Amino acid sequence: MARLSHPKKELEEALRHAEEQELRVEVGGSRAWGRIYCPYNDEECRCGEFCITSIWSTPKNTSNHARALRRVVDNCTTHRNQYKTNDGAKE
Template sequence: MNTRPRHPNKEIENAVRYAENEGWGYRATGHSSHAWGRLLCPLRQQDGCLMSIWSTPRVPINHARQIQRKVDQCYH
């Protein structure tokens, strides 16, 4: 497993852990300062699911739910 930074927001950190339990992996974005990173679905491919995680979304709980929904929708 690659190491990832903890997300500063608790709800989003929980959503990220949920994704990791489903086999998703963290990738740093690097070029974007607004994004905390990306989550790649278990397929880990260009045509797989990709979720950009913001570092400071306006409504963190909504973003956390968005992450969970994306994980639940993934069929890979």
């Protein structure tokens, strides 16, 4: 089943980016629109965000929130290390 799309276009693009990188996006929660979960339950993988990031429904600045979500995805240490090892194997 497909998830609900976010009403803010920039945030929806950031969520699609997260899903492309194999992070799980769950809609719902008590205070947030949803959450992004890192797929790696690893001691070294803490992403500076403890592998869970809240997605706000109406952030004060949509662009900054979308950029922050992308930064969490792109700075995931375990994901980055796996990407490097897979990239090195292709060469």
